[in-house]
Amino acid sequence: MAHEERFAETVTRFDPPVHHHLLIRAPNGEFLGTEDGRELAVFDHADDKTVWDATAGGYRHVVTGLTIDADPKGDGACRVRLGGGLVGADGSLSEAGAPFAPGHGPEKLPSESLREFRANGWVCLTSILAPETIDELHRVSCTGPYADHEFDRSRQPLSQTPALARQAVEPVSLWLLREYMGTNNIRLGHTPSFAILGRDDGARDVQGWHSDFPYLWGIGGRANGGGRIPVVPGDIVLGVQRNVCVSEFTKEGGATAFKLGSHALNSGPPEDWGTGNTYARRGYRKTHGLPYNGPDADIVEAPPGSIILYDSRTWHRAGVNRTEVRRAAILQAMIPGYVMPFFDTSGAYKAFRASPAHDQLDEQERREFQELMVHKIGGQAAITTDRELTELTRDSNQPASAY
Secondary structure (H helix, E strand, C coil): CCCCCCCCCEEEECCCCCCCCEEEECCCCCEEECCCCCCCEEECCCCHHHCEEECCCEEEECCCCCEEEEEEEECCEEEEEECCEEECCCCCECCCCCEEEEEECCCCCHHHHHHHHHHHCEEEECCCCCHHHHHHHHHHHCCHHHCCCCCCCCCCHHHCCCHHHHHHCCHHHHHHHHHHHCCCCEEECCCCCEEEECCCCCCCCCCCEECCCCCCCCCCCCCCCCCCCCCCCCCCCCCEEEEEECCCECCCECCCEEECCHHHHCCCCCHHHCEHHHHCCCCHHHHHCCCCCCCCCEEEEECCCCEEEEECCCEEECCCECCCCCEEEEEEEEEECCCCCCCCCHHHHHHHHCCHHHHCCCHHHHHHHHHHHCCEECCCEECCCCHHHHHHHCCCCCCCCCC
């Protein structure tokens, strides 16, 4: 149905942080930290144990107050000293020491963001991606300062730059996802790629309200649990959506629209809001107008490099870009390892492994990205698609898929 009230969504605005904490990477890409405020260690995840602030001569652990000294080495690396002794690659004292790389970290302690995530079903990690990563994502997506460049369609963006994989393995967001879904075994439901939204012309088809994979309420049929996953009571979480703001997200520029908190209803969006099923009909928007966009809906405005995590049951739809500037985002469905993926990621991952982008990641980033992209049977055999069997079993009324 048409909605006369236009673009009246309630806005929650996140401004660029005035301060960022630091993460200090070991030579293999893991994170320097401390559990007891006395001894150092390296960890394969980034929670409160690994968060630091810069001091005049080194770094201070935010939670425990432990201080370490740093001797710059050049290229952004440094030697770290604890009590006068050099720190080795595993965090223990070492005669030779090892090069560590302090870098861009979160605005808040990860535990603070986790409390918000659990309380509200969503959280915004404001400007958490490093500026150089954001710039590279703009370059490959031909947006922002590179808007006059020509998009390279000869190969997947994933194979063109390490930045697409690097944003996917941003460590604080991964820790939050694992904690929120209650498992360390998480995967990407599809290959990371860009969602670029140009100026709306007032007539083109738009997305209706829905919940995301694996639920797909509002897309798979009836609004109340009519997607792939039926309504299941309890606290189990089968998916989290991870939206990366490559461009600034604004209401006018087409930021995602939400009904924040709707995940707790454990049901799909109402038909009178205009569901994904309804607005999937070609030409429907031109005839009937936009889906619901009144004050009961929400827009999250955030600066470039922010990551918005939200429970996949949350009702949402794509925004409407009313500016001349193309909005770039990376939309990722994150699922527990026991949920089948939405699309096959194997081909894209094999192409990435063969590209120079793979070798530009550190050991920790490569390990994490492989874990996210490769789905396995029994934890051993990698899964891919069988195109012949797919064709043999395809319903004659079902259109062929690119996957």
